[in-house]
Amino acid sequence: MLRPSDIKCVGAMGDSFTTGLSAHAITPIDLLSEYRGISWSIGGDYTYSKFLSIPNILLEYNSKLKGFSTKLSIISSDNQTITNNRLNVAKSSDHSVDLLYQAELLIDRIKNENLCDWNNDWKMITIFIGTNDLCNFCTDSNLTKYTPEQYMLNVREALDELYQSRIPRTLVNLVLPFDIRNAKELYTGNYACQILYNKTCPCAAFPTTEQAKILDDYIPKYQQVLLDLINTGRYDQRDDFTVVIQPFMAETKLPENDDNEIDFSYFAPDCFHFSGKGHAQVALSLWNNMFEPVGNKQSSWYIMNESLKCPTKEQPYIYTLKNSVKILNEFKNTTKIQTTTPSISTINIRNISTDNLTTSHHHHHQNHKKSKMNLSWNRMKFIAIITGLFIIIVILILGFNKRIRAGVFKQETGRYHIFHNINDDDEVEIFSRPNIKSNFFDDNQITTTHGTRVSLK
Numbered sequence: 001m002l003r004p005s006d007i008k009c010v011g012a013m014g015d016s017f018t019t020g021l022s023a024h025a026i027t028p029i030d031l032l033s034e035y036r037g038i039s040w041s042i043g044g045d046y047t048y049s050k051f052l053s054i055p056n057i058l059l060e061y062n063s064k065l066k067g068f069s070t071k072l073s074i075i076s077s078d079n080q081t082i083t084n085n086r087l088n089v090a091k092s093s094d095h096s097v098d099l100l101y102q103a104e105l106l107i108d109r110i111k112n113e114n115l116c117d118w119n120n121d122w123k124m125i126t127i128f129i130g131t132n133d134l135c136n137f138c139t140d141s142n143l144t145k146y147t148p149e150q151y152m153l154n155v156r157e158a159l160d161e162l163y164q165s166r167i168p169r170t171l172v173n174l175v176l177p178f179d180i181r182n183a184k185e186l187y188t189g190n191y192a193c194q195i196l197y198n199k200t201c202p203c204a205a206f207p208t209t210e211q212a213k214i215l216d217d218y219i220p221k222y223q224q225v226l227l228d229l230i231n232t233g234r235y236d237q238r239d240d241f242t243v244v245i246q247p248f249m250a251e252t253k254l255p256e257n258d259d260n261e262i263d264f265s266y267f268a269p270d271c272f273h274f275s276g277k278g279h280a281q282v283a284l285s286l287w288n289n290m291f292e293p294v295g296n297k298q299s300s301w302y303i304m305n306e307s308l309k310c311p312t313k314e315q316p317y318i319y320t321l322k323n324s325v326k327i328l329n330e331f332k333n334t335t336k337i338q339t340t341t342p343s344i345s346t347i348n349i350r351n352i353s354t355d356n357l358t359t360s361h362h363h364h365h366q367n368h369k370k371s372k373m374n375l376s377w378n379r380m381k382f383i384a385i386i387t388g389l390f391i392i393i394v395i396l397i398l399g400f401n402k403r404i405r406a407g408v409f410k411q412e413t414g415r416y417h418i419f420h421n422i423n424d425d426d427e428v429e430i431f432s433r434p435n436i437k438s439n440f441f442d443d444n445q446i447t448t449t450h451g452t453r454v455s456l457k
Helices: 028-032 054-061 096-112 131-135 148-164 180-189 191-200 209-231 276-290 322-331 336-340 361-365 367-400
Strands: 007-014 122-128 170-175 241-246 408-412 415-419 427-431 451-455
Touching: 007 054, 007 096, 054 122, 054 276, 096 122, 096 148, 122 148, 131 180, 131 209, 148 170, 148 209, 148 241, 170 276, 180 191, 180 209, 209 241, 241 276
Parallel strands: 007 122, 122 170, 170 241
Antiparallel strands: 408 415, 408 427, 427 451
16 A cells, blocks of 8 residues: 655656656757656656646655656757656657666666665656657558557566566556547647658658558557556566556547637647646646546546545555455446447457567667667757758847837736736746646645746846
């Protein structure tokens, strides 16, 4: 039985959605920045009252929490080793095949860098992977690297590494991949997004008819193979280690504004990754999933004005398979993921041998290292071109305008409003996301938001 206050250390594995890529981007060059300090599952910048993330919530229960990442860095081939990343071993360009190396790196850091007490600290590790697999499946001419079967084997290999390392006192949150078909709607945000999607997610944004059919088949199977893997009980043979599926991404729809249009404030300027507001929403959803019993977890995002679910006297523990047994008996025929995807053809993972992996341990450490560096270099060159064009446009605009006035958020009676008539000496606060209602504190107050105070002079 694990309570939030028992968790002493947090870690995370995944891709650019865990590194916080572009989360607070304003200029094109910012698209290369990883804002790991505000990552939904592992970011520890600011405090709970200023920015919502899993570590910032846990810090309210245990002020000595360790392992969370802070600050930001520029994307590079070796940025997993930056000191401020701590136990955030995610890498922006990684696919599921790279998860094994991340598991090895995480184990090594816990053991050798004194970031956690290996034997005594309870650890919570969050894994979210698969987006890059689905975004690039059509680039594999043989269509073998990114199949649901191979995806499951890659994830299983990483989980086996954690489990067989005998890392004690560990809860793993395994987050199901989301429906990447939404990319066809997201890339319409602006012309720059259309250009970037050719690099970030071409197979989902611009699929052929045949590729669209494959994607329709892959997405539910990607989710189902993980459910089947965990339901085997493979990682429940010890009392101090377990893996729990958190399905809040599985059926998430694109957020809409009051005009029933896509609310792009949840996304970075590339119209793909989460903005600071998006990271906060995902953190809220993961936390609430953790306090819902296995078999009755919400399978879509919680909207921003919903409250955090907190431990109660009746149920002070984070739900795992073992402590959800009673609830499972009541809901065994109404599991949300299973009832909403009845047509999924389940793959028999018990009969798939690790020997069938199309990528070996050696292949991961050698061949993929070179390909990932090439991918990062190509992406950097592309962004550099976009940045150059942006600078030219700015120079032209400044040549015709003496001054550009911008509407920002100004505090009035406890709220923040857009205003346009700004005096040169006004001092205002600019915020990146709206307030989030929370019942975390006894007084049930509205939390403030992360922002920066500036003087318009």
